[in-house]
Structures are given as structure tokens and as C-alpha cells.
Amino acid sequence: MDSALLVDRIHFAFTITFHYLFPQLTMGLAPLIVVLKTLGLPRNDEVYHQAARFWARIFGINFVMGVVTGIPMEFQFGTNWSHFSRFAGGVIGQTLAMEGVFAFFLESAFLGLFLYGEKRLGPRAHWWSAVAVFLGSWLSGFFIIATDAWMQHPVGFVGAKDGSVQLSSFWELVLNPWAWWQYAHNMSGAVITGAFVMASVGAFYLLWGKFEAQGRIFVRVGVVAGLIFSVLQLFPTGDGQGRMVAVHQPVTLAAMEALFVSQTGAPLVILGQPNVDKRKIDNPIEVPNALSFLTYRQWKADVQGLDAFPPDMWPENIALLYYSYHIMVGLGTIFIATMLVASFLLWRGKLFSARWMLWILLLALPFPYIANTAGWMTAELGRQPWLVYGLMRTAEGYSKMVSAGNVMFTLLGFLGMYMVLGILFLFLVHREIEHGPVAEMSAGH
Amino acid sequence: METLWFMLVAAMLAAYVVLDGFDLGAGAIYLGAARTNDDRRKILRAIGPVWDGNEVWLVAAGGTLYFAFPLLYASSFSGFYLPLMMVLWLLMMRGIGIELRAHMENPVWVGFFDLIFCVSSVLLAIFFGAALGNVVRGVPLGADGYFFEPLWTNFRVGADNGILDWYTVLTGVIALVSLTAHGSLYVAVKTDGELNQRSRTVALRAWPVQVLLTIVGLAATCYVQPTVLDNYERHAIAFLIPVVVFGSLGLMIYAIRKGQDKLAFVGSAIYILGMLTGAAFALYPVVLPATADPAHRSLTIYNTAAGRHGLTVGFTWWILGMILALGYFVLLFRMFRGKVRLEGEGY
Numbered sequence: 202m203d204s205a206l207l208v209d210r211i212h213f214a215f216t217i218t219f220h221y222l223f224p225q226l227t228m229g230l231a232p233l234i235v236v237l238k239t240l241g242l243p244r245n246d247e248v249y250h251q252a253a254r255f256w257a258r259i260f261g262i263n264f265v266m267g268v269v270t271g272i273p274m275e276f277q278f279g280t281n282w283s284h285f286s287r288f289a290g291g292v293i294g295q296t297l298a299m300e301g302v303f304a305f306f307l308e309s310a311f312l313g314l315f316l317y318g319e320k321r322l323g324p325r326a327h328w329w330s331a332v333a334v335f336l337g338s339w340l341s342g343f344f345i346i347a348t349d350a351w352m353q354h355p356v357g358f359v360g361a362k363d364g365s366v367q368l369s370s371f372w373e374l375v376l377n378p379w380a381w382w383q384y385a386h387n388m389s390g391a392v393i394t395g396a397f398v399m400a401s402v403g404a405f406y407l408l409w410g411k412f413e414a415q416g417r418i419f420v421r422v423g424v425v426a427g428l429i430f431s432v433l434q435l436f437p438t439g440d441g442q443g444r445m446v447a448v449h450q451p452v453t454l455a456a457m458e459a460l461f462v463s464q465t466g467a468p469l470v471i472l473g474q475p476n477v478d479k480r481k482i483d484n485p486i487e488v489p490n491a492l493s494f495l496t497y498r499q500w501k502a503d504v505q506g507l508d509a510f511p512p513d514m515w516p517e518n519i520a521l522l523y524y525s526y527h528i529m530v531g532l533g534t535i536f537i538a539t540m541l542v543a544s545f546l547l548w549r550g551k552l553f554s555a556r557w558m559l560w561i562l563l564l565a566l567p568f569p570y571i572a573n574t575a576g577w578m579t580a581e582l583g584r585q586p587w588l589v590y591g592l593m594r595t596a597e598g599y600s601k602m603v604s605a606g607n608v609m610f611t612l613l614g615f616l617g618m619y620m621v622l623g624i625l626f627l628f629l630v631h632r633e634i635e636h637g638p639v640a641e642m643s644a645g646h
Numbered sequence: 647m648e649t650l651w652f653m654l655v656a657a658m659l660a661a662y663v664v665l666d667g668f669d670l671g672a673g674a675i676y677l678g679a680a681r682t683n684d685d686r687r688k689i690l691r692a693i694g695p696v697w698d699g700n701e702v703w704l705v706a707a708g709g710t711l712y713f714a715f716p717l718l719y720a721s722s723f724s725g726f727y728l729p730l731m732m733v734l735w736l737l738m739m740r741g742i743g744i745e746l747r748a749h750m751e752n753p754v755w756v757g758f759f760d761l762i763f764c765v766s767s768v769l770l771a772i773f774f775g776a777a778l779g780n781v782v783r784g785v786p787l788g789a790d791g792y793f794f795e796p797l798w799t800n801f802r803v804g805a806d807n808g809i810l811d812w813y814t815v816l817t818g819v820i821a822l823v824s825l826t827a828h829g830s831l832y833v834a835v836k837t838d839g840e841l842n843q844r845s846r847t848v849a850l851r852a853w854p855v856q857v858l859l860t861i862v863g864l865a866a867t868c869y870v871q872p873t874v875l876d877n878y879e880r881h882a883i884a885f886l887i888p889v890v891v892f893g894s895l896g897l898m899i900y901a902i903r904k905g906q907d908k909l910a911f912v913g914s915a916i917y918i919l920g921m922l923t924g925a926a927f928a929l930y931p932v933v934l935p936a937t938a939d940p941a942h943r944s945l946t947i948y949n950t951a952a953g954r955h956g957l958t959v960g961f962t963w964w965i966l967g968m969i970l971a972l973g974y975f976v977l978l979f980r981m982f983r984g985k986v987r988l989e990g991e992g993y
Contacts, residue, residue, distance in 0.1 A: 265745050268698065269738040273731075275708060279723025280730055283792065286723075290716020291952040295960060298713035301706030302967030309702045310974035313695035318981055359953075365716070367953030600724035602794040611731040618735055625742065629749055 205605035206596055209281045212612045214581075216273055218574060219619050223267035225573050228342050228388060229395025230260050231335035236422055238328050245324060252415045253331075254319070255638035256399070261316050262629050266622060268309075273615070281608065285588055285598030291367035292358045293348045295374060300344035308337030342391070343384055350380035352589050353580065354449050366592065379445050383580070386438035389430045390576060393536060394569040396427035397562075400543070402634060404562040407553055415638040417553055420562065424547055428540035434533055440495075446583065447496045450590065452510040453583035456519045457526040458492055460506040467492040467504035475523045480507070516585045525578035532572040539565060647957045648947040649931070651714040654964065656926045658710055662703035663774070663922060664828075664915050669693040669700055671829015673740065673767025674822065677760060679830065679844045684988060686760060690744060691986040692836035697744065699978060701737070706971075713960055717791055717950035718933050725785055725793040726777065729809050733773050740766035768822060775821025779814035782925055783807075783870050784935035787943045791950075803870050807937070813870045820859045824918060827852040827898070831911040836986050842907070849910065850902050857895055860921075864888070867928075871935065874928035884927055891920040 234256050241249025275297065278286045311333035319327045351357075357373030358366040368374065403419025406412045447454050454460075459475035459482055460467055469491035473482040493502040507515055516522050539561060546552035552559075584590055588598040672693050680686045712719040723730060743763030750756050780795075783803060787793045798808035801815075810818075830849040834842050867874055878884045897913035929935070933950060936943035951957065 262745070265698075265741055268701075269741045272705060272737060273734050275705060275712075276723065276730055276734060278712065279719045280727050281724070283720035283724035286712065286720040287717050287791075290712055290719060291956050294709075294713030294716055294719075294952055295956060298706075298709035298960065299963060299967070301702070301709035302964060302971065305702045305705055306699070306967070306971035306974055309699040310971075310978045313699060313978055314981060317695050321981055361953060368956035368959065371959045600727070600792075602792045603724050603727045604794075607727055611728075614731065614735060618738060622738070622742070625746065629746070632749070 205601070205603065205608060206599050208605050208608040208612060209599040209603075210595070212281055212608055212615070213277055215612065216270070216277065216615055216619075218577075219623075220267070220270040220274055221574065221577060222570060223263050223270060224338070224342070225391045225394045225570070226263050226398060227260065227267050228338045229391040229393065230256060230263070230398070231331075231338045231395075232392065233395050233399055233422060233426060234260060235328075235331050235335050236426075237418070238331050240418075242324060242328060248414050249418065251638045252418050255415065255633070257316060257331075258633050259630060261312070262626065262633070264312060266626050270619070270622070281600050281603065282588075282598050283600040283602070285593065288365050288593055288598070289352075289589055291361070291365055292355075292374065293351055295368060295371065296344045296348045296351070300341055304337050304341035304344060307333060308341060311337060339388065342388060343380075346384045346387055347375055347377065347380045349580070350377050350383050353383075353584055354379040354445070355589055355592055366589075379449065382438065382441040382445050386434065386442045387576075389433045389438050390569070390573045392426060392430040393434060394573060396423045396430060397536075397565055397569045399423035400427060400562045401564075401566040404559040405634070406637070408556065408559050408563065412637040412639055420552065420559075421547065424540060424543045424552070424562075427536070428544045431533065431536040431540050435537065439530075439533065444496070450583065451505050452507065452514050453516060453522075454496070455505060455507045455510070456516045456522050457579060457583060459519065459523045460492065460504060461508060463504065463506040463509045465493070465503050466490040466501045467496075467506075469495065470527075475520050477519050513586070516583055518582055518585070522579060522582040525575040525582060529572050529575040529579055532568050532575070536569070536572070647954060647961075648951045650961070651710075651951070651957060652926075652930060652933070652947045655707060655711050655714055656922070658703060658707035660919055660922045662700070662707055664918050665700040665703055666697070667771075667825045667828050667918060668832035668911075669697040669829065670767045670771050671825040671827065672833050673763050673829070674771060674826045675830050675833065675845060675848050676767070677764045679833065679848055680841060683756070685841045687988060688837050688841055688986050689833055690747065691988070692833060694744070695982045696978065698741075699975065701741075710964070714952060714957060715933065715947065715950040716952055718945055721787070721791050721793065721945060721950075722781075722934055725795060726780070726809065727794065728797055729773060729777065733770065736766045736770050736773070740770065771822040771825045772818035774818075776810060776814040776818035778821070778922075778925060779817030780809060781934060782817070782867060782874065782929065783811075783813055784937045784940065784944075786938060787934065787936035787945065789943060791943075791945060813866055816859075816863060816866055820863045823852055823856050823859055824914075824921070827856055828911070828914040828918060831898075831902075831907060831914050834907040835911050838985050846902060846905075846907065849898070849914075853895070853899050853902070860891065860895070873935070873940075877928055877930060887920055887924040887927065891917060891924065894920055 234253055237249055237253040237256065240246070241253060278297070311330045314322065315327070315330040315334050318330065322330060351374060354377060355366070356377050357368060357370040359369040361367045399419045400423025403416045403421075403423055406416030407420065443454075446457070458467075458470060459473075461480040461482075466489065468485075468487035468489050470482060471486045471488065473485035473487075475482050490500040493504055494500050496502065496504060507519075543552060543558055543562060546555050546558055586594050586596070588595040672689055676686065676689055680689050708719075739762050743759045743766060747756055747759040747763065750759065785793045785795060786806070796808045798810040799806055801808075801811045803811050803813050827849045830845040830852070833845040834849065837845070894913045894916035898910050898917065901907070901910035901913055931946045931948065932940075932944045933947055934945040936945075
């Protein structure tokens, strides 16, 4: 194993994992802030305006974190993965440049207006600035997903004489079916994070007995959005994404499920630890035939196991891939159950006094972050050993001129920098929550 | 098509330098020119709603560079690995400094974040100038189009040079002085009273240094990279560029003395654009000269460009995107036009 390759991989994995903690809330919160602004618009209701302003403050802090941790992602394509950049730049340069030109300008220009311009703009124009921030953040998400989807399932390209790939069809690139399923699944996941965070803060205020008018709004909007998107996350988006994997990356599906042996009527493993050396699962709890049904809609369908593929095509870290996938699916199922119960209580008018349920909503906050991270790990570990599926292996893509020592230096730098950023973020958000939606900030915005 | 994209990427980078240049410069004079808390808040308020949007020009220019010239992006980003990572860390620290200061009440922490903001602004200005210096001077490109430079070696311009040598340090200092003047004039435009006077004084004091460094810089460039004159000799009309550069310096001092801050700021913007245009024109069609065997190993717009189809398609959406972006910026700067006031929203 070339050590520079290993350090480059850890470098990217660490910076992208930390980065995506922030955009998922940005993209999830943006539509919910539009909902709050819309609810407040007809009667010019100050309670809703305060609620929207409170989340705008959290959004602002979160957005800055997303921007400062996001710029290193674009840079790393060139700095740490230059051979990949040279190989694929003729295609994915399109989507990455479009993100900058279409999404970032929109987002940053209107965020300035949204955060600092409420008085100058008036309610209607301010509502539009919230919509523009929402569109910008979702557009940005699309271009990144389209880039990743091309790496998962390359389309719309031709090979060039110098060994690189070049764009042959723009529309195939942006209409990549993989991209649209992945986008729907990912954005739904982001709204789940936004909804759980909103409900959690609302539950905190109700349990605390302060800012209860806003707390009820947060819980209501969070629970309704949480239920809708938890269900969408499973069907149709998760199901559609899963079938893309089954069709285009069957070896990945086998590794995600730790299905070592091809079989008719394959079971779905709920629990159990994969033992890759012995090619079996320890103490499995399984649902018979369920994997065949979910994949092919037939209880007795043939599903290819890992044994159907040569080992150099297998994802390298099968155990981590298996756990990532199972944690994502398991948490997704728990989210649906939680939000179903909360919605039922809300419908019966009992939620705001059901302290046990408010406690559950309060403490549920970290889990959507874990599920979204696990989902991305499933996608990216599942793509291995390829950097661009079927075209370029990960081991071919890193910057060969940059020594392991230099990469280690910057990895340590990022570890330190991000630790400080993380502490500051928690401190600032904690302070905003303690101040609450009504109190006037003395010096802040 | 390659030439067109060369001009478009250069224009985006120039837009970045002019726009983010003024908030970097405002950061550089921040501790010196603004002494009271209210003055500092005024500077932050003058750049607060726009600095993030200005920085997007860097990201968008980087993305467009990657799209149009993938090999240039791959080669230069991996070759300039360490300084680029440091630029990232400085950009982060600066963003934190600006945003967190507003959230802090304790004077100890306010002072700390003030210092972070100022120091990171100064260092970024120097880094960007040194980066341009590296591109003009050339790098030790291998036959495969890649290279790697340590941060410094012996500070001489020669065979095994580092990122920093006497020439790139010089270009870094030129960038710092120019952006300091640029930022002071922006602050002068956006403020009144004592702060306006003080930032105007900074620009006035920086002016002779700026003139001197411009002359030294031009001479040093001709010495370090004699090929820069080739394009000028071929197209004599390009000698208008240095004329514009020195004309804009004249305009700056005239306007500063007359107290016309806006005109002086425009002069400074023309100066920056003139210097960058001059450098881009001198390099074309080379985008990264090789120090060894430049005839074969230099990266040009032709051997680094993406496929023709992609470049053509890209032009369509790029035009559309830029029209939209210019619209947003006009709207944004109009909404926050005029002198800053401390009452009301923000910072």
C-alpha cells in the first residue's frame, strides 16, 4: 500500500465527513425557514417572524461553517487528487463550475440580503430572499450530487487520445438517472436533519417552559416535515436509489448486504457481524427471501453474492460498508416510527403536554446526522475500489508529486482547525438557543 | 475557444482581486486605522454583507479554471500544495474572525478576533501576490506536466526554487501595498468623520510606496522572465497597459488630494485591473511557464484545455450564469449603498 494514497484518502474522508455536517442542515433548514416565513406572511404574525429570525441566525452560523469547510473540498480535487482531476476534469469540471456560477452566487448574494436586509426589504421581498437562499442551496446540492453520480455511474463521455475523458453529451450528464435518485434521497435526508433539529429545539423550549409560543411552532413544523420526509426517505427515494445500485453496481449491493454466496430467495440480514475471512455472518438475524423481494420484487429471485465477482472488484472495506448501510437503514426505520407516534400525539392535541415524547424529540437530534453520514459512507465505500466506476481506480487518482509527509502535515492541520471550528460552532449555537427567539441580541445579528 | 476561456477565467480572477481585494485591504488597515470599537464595527459593517459574495468569485473562478483547463488545475494545485492549504486555513480564520467578533461581548475575545481578522487579511494579500509571482516566474515542470515546490529553498530565482524567493516575496509585498490602498479607499468611501480621514491618510502614505514598488516590480519581472516582453514587442498597442497603470496611479493621488474617495477607489480598481491584464497579456498563451526546457514543458492554454465540445457547451451556461450573478451583485451593492451607520441591523 502506497502510504501517500492512504493519507490522501483519510484526508478527503475526514474533511468531507466534517463538511457535510453543515450543508445537510443548511439544505434542510432553508425550506423550513421558507415555511415559517410563509405561515407568518398572511397576518404579518410577529410570533412567526421571530421564529424565522431565530432560525435565520442559526442558519447564518451554520452556513459560514459550510462555506469555510466547503472550499477545501473543491481545492482537494486539484491538490490531493490531481491525476483524477486531469482524467475527469473534461466532464465533471462542467458540474463543479456550474455550482460556482449558478448556486454560490445566488446563495451568497441573497444570504446577505436575507440576514441583514429584513427592514430594508419589507416582508414580501424578504420572503423572496429566503426563497432565493433555499433555491441556491438546493441547486448547489444538485451539482455536487451530479458530480458524485457521474463517478458512481459515468455517462455522457468519450475517451480522448491523451487517456482522459471528455464530455460528449451535456444532457446525459445532468439527466443521469443515478443523479436524480441520489439527489431525491439526499435532499430528503437533509430535510430530515432540518426537521429533527427544529423539533428538538422546540421540544427543549417546551420542556424548559420558556419561549413556548415559538417552541410549539418548531415542534409542529418539525414533526410534520419529519414524518413526510422520513417516509419519502424510504419510499420512493431509498428504494429507487437501492435499485440503481442493484442494476449498475451489483457487487456493491452484495457487499452492503454481506451476501457472500449467490442464492435464490436471498434473506435480508437485520443484525449480525460480517466475517469476511470466513465469508459468513456471525449470529445472523434474517428475514427469509426479503432481499430478493426488495431488489427484484420477487420472493424467489436470484441475487448475486460476492462469490459471483472476482475479489479485486470487491469494495475494500466490506465490514464498514455493511455497518454504514445497516446503521442508515436502521435509523431511517426508527425515524419513521418516532415521527408517526409524535404526529399521532400532535393530531390528538396531546403532544405539547407529553413530556416523554418531547424528551425523545430533544434527544433524537444527533441521529439524523449519523444516518446521513452513514448514507454517504455507504455510497462512497460502495464505489471502491473505483474512483470513477469501471474507469479509474482510486489508487490511480491521487497526486503522485505530493509526498505522504506533506499530506500528513495538512491532515493534522485540518484536524486541529476543525476541532476549533467544531467547538466554536457548538458554543455559538448553544448561545443562540439559550438566548431564544424573542430576546434581543445586544451586539450580534 | 481556448483563448476565449483564457480571457474569461482571467476576467473572473480579476473580478475576485478587485472585489475581495477591498475587503482584504480593509482587514489590513483594520487595527491601525480603526482605533475605537465603533470604528471597527463600521469597517466590519462596510464589508459584512459583501465579503462572502466577493469570496465566491475565487471559488467560481477556481471551478471555471478546473472546467476549462483541467491539466492546469491538476498541475498547479498539486504543485502549490502547501501554500494553497495555508490559503485555505487563512480564509477560514478570516471568516471566523469577521463573523465571530459580532457574537462576542467580552473585550478580550473581541480583541483576539480583531487580531485574527487583520493578520489573516495581511497574509492572504501577500500569498496571492506571491502566487501570481510564481506563475510569472515559472515552476520546475516535469515532462508529465506536474511539479512540486517546497515553501522555500535558498530565496534565489534559479533551478531549484521554492514558492518563496526574492521575486515572489517582492510580488507579495506589491500585492499587500496595492490592496491596502484599495481597501483604505473603500473604507473611505463607506465611512465619514475621523475614520474616513484616517483611511484616506493611509492611502495617501501608501501611494509613493506603491509607485516605487510598481517600477521595481516591472523591472524585476523583465529580469526574471525576459519572455514577458515578447508579446508586447509583437503588439505595440499593448504598451498602453503600462500607460493605463501609471495613469491610474496619477488618478488616485489626484482624487485623494481632492477628497473624491469614489474616484480614487475607481483609480485603484483600474490600477489592479491594469497590472493583472498586463501579466495575463505577457504570459498568453502560456499559463504556467516551465523553468527548465520552457519550449516543450510549459503549460499553455492548448495543452491543458478540456475537450472542444465541453468548452462550447460550457460557454452557453457560463454566459447565462454570469448575467444572473451580475444582476445579484448590482442588487446587493444597491441595497447596501451609501455610508454605513451603526444603528439598525447587523454587526
